[in-house]
Amino acid sequence: MSETNTQSFKCYHCLKSIPVFGAFKVTRTEECPYCSRSLHCCKMCKFYDPKVYNECLETNADRIVDKEKANFCDYFTLSGGNLSGPSKEDLVNSADALFKK
Numbered sequence: 001m002s003e004t005n006t007q008s009f010k011c012y013h014c015l016k017s018i019p020v021f022g023a024f025k026v027t028r029t030e031e032c033p034y035c036s037r038s039l040h041c042c043k044m045c046k047f048y049d050p051k052v053y054n055e056c057l058e059t060n061a062d063r064i065v066d067k068e069k070a071n072f073c074d075y076f077t078l079s080g081g082n083l084s085g086p087s088k089e090d091l092v093n094s095a096d097a098l099f100k101k
Contacts, residue, residue: 046079
């Protein structure tokens with residue numbers, strides 16, 4: 001019988017999908033199983049937005065300079081990490097179509 005409570009999110013760095021089974025809480029030391037980048041970082045948070053002041057939509061959060069490093073932010077909420085626009089695969093496909101590869 002398959003697990004019905006399966007979710008996934010994408011790593012901000014390698015853009016690979018990371019499956020999650022059941023309840024999942026990202027701890028400060030959690031890393032991507034594919035590229036070993038920190039998951040409890042600004043770029044994986046739902047409040048991360050590179051277009052706003054301090055790159056954070058949460059106005060009460062402390063300023064964090066390195067957005068890719070694990071931090072102690074109390075407002076961290078996992079977003080899925082795919083806020084940077086189209087995926088790498090989409091970009092490659094677009095370039096291939098443009099140059100008729």
